[in-house]
Amino acid sequence: MQKIAIYPGSFDPVTNGHLDIVKRGLNIFDKIIVAILTNPGKAFLFTLAERMDMLGESLKEFPGVEIDTFDGLLMDYAAQRKATGILRGLRAMSDFEYEFQMALMNRRLNREIQTVFLMTGLKWIYTSSSIIKQAAQFGGNIEGMVPPLVEKKIQQRYSQIAAAK
Numbered sequence: 001m002q003k004i005a006i007y008p009g010s011f012d013p014v015t016n017g018h019l020d021i022v023k024r025g026l027n028i029f030d031k032i033i034v035a036i037l038t039n040p041g042k043a044f045l046f047t048l049a050e051r052m053d054m055l056g057e058s059l060k061e062f063p064g065v066e067i068d069t070f071d072g073l074l075m076d077y078a079a080q081r082k083a084t085g086i087l088r089g090l091r092a093m094s095d096f097e098y099e100f101q102m103a104l105m106n107r108r109l110n111r112e113i114q115t116v117f118l119m120t121g122l123k124w125i126y127t128s129s130s131i132i133k134q135a136a137q138f139g140g141n142i143e144g145m146v147p148p149l150v151e152k153k154i155q156q157r158y159s160q161i162a163a164a165k
């Protein structure tokens with residue numbers, strides 16, 4: 001039987017840290033479904049379609065990866081997709097409390113599906129989509145932190161925003 005994991009998140013946008021977790025996860029699971037939460041209540045830099053496109057393009061050479069979206073409870077979606085695992089990356093200690101809380105609640109909701117935490121590569125320990133966006137917004141160099149196509153998209157988006165002001 002295929003071992004399927006869901007890798008859920010906002011991915012606004014995908015970073016090299018996310019890609020590192022997917023690649024590590026493929027050593028454990030046969031298939032990873034990267035699932036973007038549809039959350040109309042939150043303000044994102046990129047639309048859902050743009051985030052899907054960037055993920056799809058960045059992971060196109062991995063046949064074991066699917067990109068999808070979900071709403072509602074993660075555990076309902078995971079059961080519907082017949083997943084046995086939820087994949088999450090851990091960076092610094094600061095991630096732990098939030099992740100621990102979420103994993104315990106998710107376990108309470110469905111005891112058949114296990115959350116699996118993978119440590120990101122050391123290079124990505126202090127990076128996140130938010131910190132990368134913040135640096136890019138003020139002209140900081142983000143080369144090597146996101147795939148080149150994402151770097152270009154971030155720069156374009158901030159130029160559009162600046163031009164509209």
Ligand code: PNS
Nearest residue numbers: 008009010011037072073074075102105
């Ligand atoms: O990239 P993020 O924003 O840290 O991802 C958070 C995400 C999408 C994993 C989390 O918000 C989530 O699973 N939301 C769906 C609602 C849900 O099932 N929450 C868990 C019960 S506490």
